[in-house]
Amino acid sequence: MVQNYPITSHQVSQLSTKEIRKGYIVRKNLLNRTLAKINQTNRTDSVQHMVFVGSRGSGKTLIINRIKAEYEQSDKFITIYLPEEQPGLYRLFDVWLAIIDELNALGYHVQRPMIDLTKENFSYLSKTGYEIIHEFLKKENKQIILLLDNIDRVFNNITNDKALLRELLQNHKDLVIIGGSTEMSEDFWDYGDPFYQFFKIIRLEGLSKTEVSDLLLYWSETFDLPAIKEVLLTNPGKIEAIRQMTGGNPRAMIMFIRLLADNRKAHSFDFLISIIDQTTAIYQERLHQLTPQQRKIVAELAFIWAPSTVDQLVKVCLMQNSLISAQLNKLQKAGIVDAIKPPKGRTVYRLRERLFNLFLIMTQAGTMQKKRAKYLTDFLEDWYNQEFPNQSQNMPHSENTLNEPFAPYFSNKDIFNNEIFSLYKENNKKAALDYLKKDIDQNNNNPFLNIIDLWLGDVKKYHQQRTEISEDLISYKHADIYIQESLVHYQYDWIKQLFDRNEALYQKTEPLYYATQVLHNPASDINTFVPEVLIETVQNILTYVRTRQNFYYTNN
Numbered sequence: 001m002v003q004n005y006p007i008t009s010h011q012v013s014q015l016s017t018k019e020i021r022k023g024y025i026v027r028k029n030l031l032n033r034t035l036a037k038i039n040q041t042n043r044t045d046s047v048q049h050m051v052f053v054g055s056r057g058s059g060k061t062l063i064i065n066r067i068k069a070e071y072e073q074s075d076k077f078i079t080i081y082l083p084e085e086q087p088g089l090y091r092l093f094d095v096w097l098a099i100i101d102e103l104n105a106l107g108y109h110v111q112r113p114m115i116d117l118t119k120e121n122f123s124y125l126s127k128t129g130y131e132i133i134h135e136f137l138k139k140e141n142k143q144i145i146l147l148l149d150n151i152d153r154v155f156n157n158i159t160n161d162k163a164l165l166r167e168l169l170q171n172h173k174d175l176v177i178i179g180g181s182t183e184m185s186e187d188f189w190d191y192g193d194p195f196y197q198f199f200k201i202i203r204l205e206g207l208s209k210t211e212v213s214d215l216l217l218y219w220s221e222t223f224d225l226p227a228i229k230e231v232l233l234t235n236p237g238k239i240e241a242i243r244q245m246t247g248g249n250p251r252a253m254i255m256f257i258r259l260l261a262d263n264r265k266a267h268s269f270d271f272l273i274s275i276i277d278q279t280t281a282i283y284q285e286r287l288h289q290l291t292p293q294q295r296k297i298v299a300e301l302a303f304i305w306a307p308s309t310v311d312q313l314v315k316v317c318l319m320q321n322s323l324i325s326a327q328l329n330k331l332q333k334a335g336i337v338d339a340i341k342p343p344k345g346r347t348v349y350r351l352r353e354r355l356f357n358l359f360l361i362m363t364q365a366g367t368m369q370k371k372r373a374k375y376l377t378d379f380l381e382d383w384y385n386q387e388f389p390n391q392s393q394n395m396p397h398s399e400n401t402l403n404e405p406f407a408p409y410f411s412n413k414d415i416f417n418n419e420i421f422s423l424y425k426e427n428n429k430k431a432a433l434d435y436l437k438k439d440i441d442q443n444n445n446n447p448f449l450n451i452i453d454l455w456l457g458d459v460k461k462y463h464q465q466r467t468e469i470s471e472d473l474i475s476y477k478h479a480d481i482y483i484q485e486s487l488v489h490y491q492y493d494w495i496k497q498l499f500d501r502n503e504a505l506y507q508k509t510e511p512l513y514y515a516t517q518v519l520h521n522p523a524s525d526i527n528t529f530v531p532e533v534l535i536e537t538v539q540n541i542l543t544y545v546r547t548r549q550n551f552y553y554t555n556n
Helices: 017-023 028-039 060-070 092-105 125-140 151-157 159-171 209-222 226-234 236-246 250-262 268-288 292-304 310-317 321-333 354-364 367-385 419-426 429-438 448-456 459-475 479-488 492-501 503-508 510-520 532-554
Strands: 050-053 077-082 143-149 175-181 200-203 337-340 348-351
Touching (some): 017 209, 028 060, 050 060, 060 077, 060 143, 060 175, 077 092, 092 125, 092 159, 125 143, 125 159, 143 151, 151 159, 209 226, 209 236, 209 250, 226 250, 236 250, 236 354, 236 367, 250 268, 268 354, 268 367, 292 310, 292 321, 292 348, 321 337, 354 532, 367 503, 367 510, 367 532, 419 429, 419 448, 429 448, 448 459, 448 479, 459 479, 459 492, 459 503, 479 492, 479 503, 479 510, 479 532, 492 510, 503 510, 510 532
Parallel strands (some): 050 175, 050 200, 077 143, 143 175
Antiparallel strands (some): 337 348
């Protein structure tokens, strides 16, 4: 059972100004740039209006409330925050009346416009309501920072008054509008819309590895949870696996940290299952908002996971090409699907939100797709734990959720603690040869010795043994390291053949499979065929391989 730690993932607006300031740990550079732009604003120059666009849980509400906290005691600005759910704002004058009410709640005295209830049309309030606000701000010599969470919903409601609103904002410098949105609605991308290119769009990407580390340290110290810091220091792969699988979604990371505080020894995949369980209601609602055709296309895109062409979707969706193209266009505009257009070749499509893709796999896909997610999570945890091998290799795993046994460790000394591995990492061939001559207790079942043969130039012995080794490679826990180091020594064709022959090896070391594809075809565009969830890891593998190649071969 998860304890009720004072870490909020939803009601940010209920936190105090002090709590919001203190708890704003990440995206500080973005915040500072935004504040600098706001501070340059005055009642005579042009105003830069902004919209933060990001998936649910990406931190839009947090940064908006942090901006609000910055100017609560300002002599120049008055902040008005209209939170996410504003069902009453369906006309422009509803916005003006809400602002007037907020001004009065802040201690100002602003008279509401006179309302003639005998009239059938109240559209006149869209001008008179604004005029009251304009005169008030002119008298106070201030500007309002209007913070609109889910600004797209407000704009969808005031369709008939959008042209008037743009006119008012252009002719007067009373308002600085800063909004949050989960999608780029027609107000921002349609050439014929009054607000086309009117707002500066700022995308909130997932948190980086450093940002997640900063958050974990903050939560560990602030809420006196030393177990969180311990996992960060001893088992970083667990944290990195969750970050990459969820796309660094801040809300998902908060869910994770709550779970981690209660059960730090659980396996990464177990945490993912719990996170997905907590997001089910959100994503089920999103699915219900789609048409049946769109749901089918979205589901198949999720199951494929890799960027897909229309032709590939035709095969799995069994729909006409033109129908799929039309629906993909609508899904793009809704912010659910991204289109990637390479300089050469056909456009490919993928789901924009990684956590949504994972939700579909974990709840809608078959057993093989769920296994694929588990294999990838295991790989990420193990691979990123290599950064701290002495601390992480003995961390216990929880019981496998899919009831598949973990591969055994080498029967010989673990390669991370093996002297020959240390000499290999140092590229000390002379010492390695001396060690091998006197080490009579070698275990030839260790496939890594095959890499040592290759490194030391005994190519004949290497070729004699590698075929036999490849047949049993999947049973070794460190098969990923064998493949990785084979790539370091330019065995691209061999490893590609290995993957082609062994589906299980591909499934359990999928990032290495894609890294091999890139190395085998360096002109390929990684974004057009590698699943987004794998791109960062594939790039890290490629960096490692090329760095070690330079170390082993360029410096000799």
